[in-house]
Amino acid sequence: MIKLTLRKKLKASGGEMLLDVDATIETGSLVTLYGPSGAGKTSILRMIAGLLRPDGGSVEVNGQTWFDSDKKMDRKPQQRSIGLVFQDYALFPNMTVKENLEFALVKKQDPAIVAELIDTIELGDLQHRKPDTLSGGQKQRVALARALVRRPEILLLDEPLSALDASMRIKLQDYLLKVHRQFNLTTLLVSHDVSEVLKMSDQIIVLENGRITRQGTPLKIFSDRQAGNKFQLTGEVLNIEREDVIYVVSVLIGNNLLKVVAAEEEVRELAVGDRVLVMSAVFSPVLQKIG
């Protein structure tokens, strides 16, 4: 179990912001930190990893105190059992894929885990290549495998899939879920992609302006009702047009463009580029096999 109480003044683009977070994460769960950029998601990961020092509070992992401002406890990143996957992957350019993984080995650790991970994550053909010759998705897999070499208790993922295209993203989500279960990890994922959050997480912590605004299961967070005859799709607003007294909002969902009629007060909060949830009650959905 991870218990977090974190306070920190952050310098964000819009001025100073106070991060004030209190959260408990169950062992073995996959929890997503969800929220707009600049809400403090990455800072929380960095504070758990020991790369950023909170102004106050504590970090407790499985009964061990990693940080406590009152007791002046502050473990170095080296002494915290975590795997961290950076947004920019942070692969060492001077080492091959295999060497990147081997570098992570603890002294006297059985090197068999390197081969095992390379196998799990299907990197066998690439293991002697240098990172700068790999694609984004491949780099991502190497970074994930490297983070797991030391068999950490906690896996921290900082927007691991944001730079990848949709199909690659889905594949990597499957990899993530696979290793999460295989290695009995407690995983904390930073994401602002709704579909990713819905698919992956057991719990969601919604962060806004440095504070937790909502917390719960994905279904609870993203809908009021449990699943029924209701469609929920996430998409991106491409265009908002006024037609007489109503507005027509063009929403891109996957590869489909959907036009939704909206009232003025609904449109007021929307801007082009916003991610939105499109809901509709359907009385007789029709299924047709396509392949």
Add this chain to the structure above:
Amino acid sequence: MTDWTPITLTFKLALITTAILFVLSVPLAYWLAFTRAKMKPVVETLVSMPLVLPPTVLGFYLLVAFSPNYALGQTLEEMFGLRLVFSFEGLVAGSILYSLPFMVYPIQAGFRNLPPSLSEASWVLGKSKWTTLFKILLPNIKPSLLSGIVLAFAHTVGEFGVVLMIGGNIPGRTKVASIAIYDEVESLNYAAANAYSLILFSVTFVILLAVYVVNGQYLKKFWK
């Protein structure tokens, strides 16, 4: 017939200076790149001073400092039997100070230009700062290390004012090529001056060309 002693002395001086400077500059550059200490600007200024200070000023103060008539020179002589004025060792000491920014700045820039996540990734993987420096940081700033080495070497080859002030013009000990050139010109021996100049010119050209070729990755095309 050209007397080769000034040339060999020049390169011996440059080699030794560069080697010592490299060992000193890596930690100094690391500190300058990552410290948040308040005195950083002061240290940075001191390192930069040789860039703008007339070499004669630096040479003059070194001459005074190293002189056995003053505390530092006296201590050095009594404790280590080392006399730094009008000696080769003195030239090395002077050259180290004089070429310091040329070694420190490329390495510092190299450290700064690496994404901070590289070091952080290494720490999170349980590696000490020491291991991180040798296994991650230094191998990834090889071009900067090479620039530093070459610039410091070339700059030491070309120094004149500092050497003249603290070394004088003693053949075989402190008479380096740049001083030999001045000497030959003064005695209107243009042919000898030209010989020395041409050698320095060509060597410096070749060294700098090598750096641009290597750092510009022109060679990588042929290796792959």
